[in-house]
Structure formats: C-alpha cells, structure tokens
Amino acid sequence: MGISKIIAIEPYIEMTYTPKDIIGTSMECSIHGAILKSDGLPKFCLICGAKLKEIEIKKIQPMNYYALLREVDPNGIYEDSFLWVCKDEKPLIVISGEIGGTDTDRGIYEITPEIIATALRKFREHHKDLIALLRENTNTFAIKFGALTYYN
Numbered sequence: 001m002g003i004s005k006i007i008a009i010e011p012y013i014e015m016t017y018t019p020k021d022i023i024g025t026s027m028e029c030s031i032h033g034a035i036l037k038s039d040g041l042p043k044f045c046l047i048c049g050a051k052l053k054e055i056e057i058k059k060i061q062p063m064n065y066y067a068l069l070r071e072v073d074p075n076g077i078y079e080d081s082f083l084w085v086c087k088d089e090k091p092l093i094v095i096s097g098e099i100g101g102t103d104t105d106r107g108i109y110e111i112t113p114e115i116i117a118t119a120l121r122k123f124r125e126h127h128k129d130l131i132a133l134l135r136e137n138t139n140t141f142a143i144k145f146g147a148l149t150y151y152n
C-alpha cells in the first residue's frame with residue numbers, strides 16, 4: 001500500500017460557506033489582562049492574585065468541510081458518500097467517488113457533451129438529498145464537471 005495520485009474526471013460540487021464562530025471563555029485580570037492557561041481556567045491572577053473576570057472570546061474558524069459535515073450531517077448519513085478535495089482554503093471541492101463511468105484499464109476515452117450531461121444527471125439524482133442539504137447550508141454552490149486530482 002502506497003500513496004497513489006488519483007485523477008478523476010467526473011462531476012463535483014464547488015461551494016463556499018461561512019463557518020460558525022466558536023465561542024470560548026478566557027479569564028482576565030483588570031491589571032494584567034487575559035490569563036491564558038492550558039489546563040482549565042484559573043479564578044485568580046497568577047501574578048497579583050486578584051479575582052479574575054470571565055470574558056467571552058470568539059474564535060473565527062477557517063472554512064473546513066469536515067466541520068460543515070459534522071454540523072449538517074451529525075449522524076454521519078453521508079459520511080462515506082463523498083470525498084473532500086481541499087484546494088488551499090478555498091474554494092473547496094467535493095466529489096463523488098460513486099458515479100464512475102469507465103474502469104481503470106488503459107485506454108483513451110473521449111468526453112463528449114452527452115457523456116458529461118449523463119454524468120451530471122446521474123450525479124444530481126444519486127446525491128439528491130445531500131445536494132439539497134448542502135445547498136441549504138452554503139453560500140455559493142455549483143455542480144460542475146472536471147478533472148480532479150488528489151492523493152489517497
């Protein structure tokens with residue numbers, strides 16, 4: 001078993017979404033500012049011993065489709081249906097590993113407009129429910145056809 005480079009020519013989804021901010025807590029000393037401690041939140045300032053005030057902190061999350069999937073599909077219904085191919089941070093792409101048209105034998109395959117249309121139609125049908133779910137939860141959403149490269 002090694003790592004292979006895969007080139008897939010098939011329908012895929014390109015989409016962007018707004019990640020939810022994570023709200024966390026920090027403790028702050030009126031003199032020394034925020035006290036950061038890795039193991040739990042201290043109640044008193046480590047420097048002067050003053051009582052600390054609890055403050056809310058917002059962490060902005062990067063666009064991450066594993067996080068989106070956990071959010072929209074908490075029961076993991078679609079977990080194995082799709083493969084996420086991330087290109088830097090954006091735009092991120094989702095492809096299906098299930099449609100496939102040709103086997104892996106050597107050969108030349110012409111990609112005609114009919115083949116593309118059929119693949120797109122099958123893709124929309126096969127992933128109808130997930131497509132609807134993702135459309136609801138994304139800002140931009142487009143089903144496209146193209147060549148995707150990734151490692152597995």
Ligand SMILES: [Zn+2]
Binds near residue numbers: 032045
């Ligand atoms: Zn202090």
